[in-house]
Amino acid sequence: MAETKNKHKIKNPFEGIIEKLFMIFENKIYLYGFFAALVVFLVIFPNTSSRFTQEIMTNLFFYVVVCLGLNIIVGYAGLLHLGYAAFFAVGAYTTGILSSRMGMDFWLTIPFSIVAAVIAGLAIGFPTLRLRGDYLAIVTLGFGEITRLTIRNLDVTGGAIGLIGIQRPEFFGITLNQISHFYYMFFILAILAIIVSYRLENSRMGRAWEYIREDEDAAAAMGINVTTSRLYAFIIGSAFGAVAGSFFAAKMTAISPDSFMFIHSVMFLMAVVLGGMGKIPGVVLGSVLVVLIPEVARGIGPYRLLIFGFLLLIIMLYRPQGIWPEKPTISTDE
């Protein structure tokens, strides 16, 4: 049941390098220096790059936010979620409806979209999280489809045509309408998501999720409320998705049910699993792969999903902990 020790059948080509990096970055100065350099690079990036590369990078940051949210559910709490696009849709549509139909300011819509996602998360999580774990996969899948179909069938969501005319957000008097604006917006969002994920991971809550993943009964015997902890993960993950959805709506100004298909949920999951469930750098790496592979290797377009399918299978069979290696750990033979 609690078999989490993974067999290393295939040596990870990154392993040597990354282990060395771990060693170098043991020194906090190098670590912070590296991050500072990376941040500086990413901050000046829009000035030196084309609109297209900015768009791709914006999409990457967007993936990082969404996938870190999904990672809380799948990676930390160990719950397979196959309808994550639905929560993302809840956020996007809450902002969309409030903005385009009621003229509400973008920033004010965000709390509403979080609340909506929390309600949706509770509605689906509360009754089902007590069930067998694998039922949850199918329930979330069903919920994803229900959400998309409902959005498509209702009038308030604009039906299949979707919502148009979502207002662009303003920030200290500047209307955010350039791609570089959104680049920075999603960049900041991604950094916030990383910080919050990191804090959660190394906290009472994050550990509780890990205990439950390792051994549910033992965790319960240690006084951890398994259902509530999972529900928390579910809700926090949903809220991440909803915030990303709100910003997505503001960037696109027009949203339709086509952006929230099952395949989108699968791509998010793919990024989380490929990089490494439950590991922040892994999730970032997974997002990079999922976003950049199709862009860099243009010719693979039609084969994209097939290739990802094989990658996923290989990862699961030979390296279930994902591409990103585990942190080196101290063992008795040290």
Next chain:
Amino acid sequence: MALHEILLQQLFNGLLIGSFYGLVAIGYSMVYGIIKLLNFAHGDIYMIGAFSGLIFLSIASPYIGAGWPSLILGLLITMLLVGLLGVLIQRVAYRPMLKAPRLSILITALAVSMILYNTVMLLSAGRYRAFNVDISSESFYLGALRLTETRVILIVAAFTLMFIMHMFITKTMYGKAMRAIALDRDTCQLMGIDVFKIIALTFFVGSALAAAAGIMAGVYYGTIHFFMGFLIGLKAFTAAVIGGIGIIPGAMLGGLLLGLLEAFGTQIPFIGTEWKDVFSFAFLILFLIFKPNGLLGRSESERM
């Protein structure tokens, strides 16, 4: 049409669709029963069955035509081949994962599903394919019920397969071994049952039935598509849960019930067919919440 005529017609429609669901649900249920895996790829097996049947027909029809004889031959050959494909998938993707965490094996199943449907998508250029068969599409009336020969034969065939399946599970040694493994795999191993062989057989039988359903759907609807397995996979799972997952008669019953539910659900005033799938999924979720062990399932031990 008078109301009772509509209801009668819907009853027949529901039973026909339901029998397809049931055939696919059996495989879902058997696999879940024996290795506790939600085989997401099962719907794609159904789709592969339909495409294999089409390929067989296109090869065979110049020699033996595309009538009932070649259909039946095609059905048997496809069931055999797709059954073997199921065994292969089991061997390559699932067997190494039997002892892995549940999350991993679920994701593996998802990966297999992606591989299967994307392969077929590329091979079929993503287009719908006409499933042309040379059989009568004449309709006739049985009382107020409008029927075609094809539909009658299909529904009879589906029920026959289910009956054979039921006999297989309850009367043969293999069937008994399957049920025993579902109860306790380790003990079975100790008792000298070749567990892996039985698991492989389960995949063979489940995949073969899904393939049969796929061909029958091809004949019935006339067109097939690489993504046809997605929706039916979900619905077959729903059917399996309704009947009580792991219980073979339950899967058949669940399939028929779901078919009827959908057929009659669309007759509720003011709610269009656009809500049909919302109904099915909502029903599934409610069912999982309030009766997770299904209609025929016994409740689990009182563990909190």
Next chain:
Amino acid sequence: MALLQIKDLTLRFGGLCAVNALSLEIEEGSIRSLIGPNGAGKTCVFNCLTGFYKPSDGEMLFQGESLVNKKPHIITYMGMARTFQNLRLFKSMSVLENVMSGMHCRTNAAFFTTAFRTKGQREEEKHIREVAEECLDFVGILNKKHFIASNLPYGDQRKVEWARALATQPKLLLLDEPAAGLNKDEKSRLIDLMHKIRDKREVTIFLIEHDMGLVMKISEKIFVIDYGVKIAEGTAQEVRDNPKVVEAYLGKEEEEETA
């Protein structure tokens, strides 16, 4: 009033009766043992007490409060901690993290305090760590706090489980076969540790054990069950002389002692 009272506890699986109308009391500050032949239903009693099984009938009172229909985490919160018969550590986590799990029910940082890393949250984290280290020190493996749990030798893994249970700050500690797999030396240290826990931390101990020698040495009072029914209770001497117990254990006792 006794710390724990069990009245007519009954647990049925299908038609089978695992525990049948069991009644017993555990006084505060005592060390009590539950013994019985294999399959007598001892662990079932523990599982009922800690909320893992729902009893079919009967009442269980802990400090006067009913445990029936309470979930495991609530029962732990109420002050009852347990160890498992087969080790149930969080295998791929460090020893320290394992023990920190025990503090979960005594702390309460939630999402917002964590996301903003408030002062309270940071202090709480520090507190969790301190308590965990103190518990590890208590059982004597503080020097191994950064090891991965599954890399420790068996005896140390047992100690981690104890430290983890102690970190929940229990009033009553349920130990399910604590001596299983330990050698003679380790067993004698175990007895010391149990006394230390009871005396220094004021924790009442209720254990299940097969090793009769150990049970006789440590418990002031012993309950014997067979087929889910209590057949005897009393001091080590009383139990040993009870013909019912001898009958239930016939051959068994010698086997244990030669083992």
Next chain:
Amino acid sequence: MCKIDEEVFMSMKKHWILMLVAAMLVFGAFGCAEEAADPVDDPVDEFEGEVLIGIMVPTTGSEAADGTDMENAALLAVQEINDAGGVMGHRLVTTTGDDGCDPSMATAAASQLVSEEVVALVGGYCSGATLPTLAIYGEAGIPFVIAASNATSLIDENPGWGFMINSTGLDQAATAVSQFEALGVETIAVIDSGDAYSADLKEQTIIQWEGAGYEVLVDDTVQRGEVDFSAFVTSIMANQPDGIYWTGYQAEGALLIRQLREGGYEGEIIVGDGSSAQELIDLAGDAAEGVYCTGPPLTDFLPAAQSFIEGYEANFPREPGAYAALMYDATNLLVDAMERAGSFDSAAIRDALEATDGFEGLAGPVMFTEDNTLARSNFVVLEARDGRWALAE
């Protein structure tokens, strides 16, 4: 572990270090290389080199077949123009952005095209995907001749840089309504397939049909990818509308027609232009006979298009699809506008497009309304006869 393993591992490690270094170099170059000059907006006499125009169509995904046809048609037009000496002495070159018929992919494609500094754009197939790109092109100030997308929602979102040369859903709905009237139909059922384009057409049709004083008995949506319409057929049989208008695409359309006819429905069936492909008839078989279609001007029926068809089939191993002629027109219209503007300046081209007055395309004359939509309806009514589409009498 054995020794060999370690050797392999070591060599892999080296290999990966190399790869990493290479990746960093590439990334660095990627960042710097884009440091290009400001967009070219010189007048034509100072303009040097080639003229880059963008093509935005779905070349992957479910609509890849039609998208590729459109791309081919544009390439053909460009090749012909270049063979004839180019535009004002300059060669045309193209770059394609794949919108994948997906809104998110489309914005990325649009950004890519804008980054490549195209002078103008042609394309646009799926309305849902075209929609969010309008604002991007508007902000970048690049004129976009939209060949196929025709949902009415595009009109509202158009900041003035998009020009639709396919008639909008309004015109198509009007064509459908008049065809139903001509057939003597009084009650209809309208069904869409749950996407932006077909839902839009359905709504327009309902408004116009009810406005004409008739009744809509069934208004329904089916799921894309759905195969079983039996429940739906039964409800049609219960309501018995005189006619049915299907606004979705051919795949579900074929199934629907087949099951309707099998279920005993004998009324009129009309399908929208999303189902105008030959595939509909191939999939539905005999059941398709007598089905009408409100379609775009298929090249087969355009007298002016014969040389286009020959040229297309000589260059590409397939028949031109439903929208190839419109795409060909779009490209030629764009070139015409450049010549009229006498400049490759995007704003000048836009003004010239706006002033288009009777450009003669394969599909007929082009003129724009104030909304930048085609000033006339270009829809024709087709009928399935003997397994092919033919112009309805």
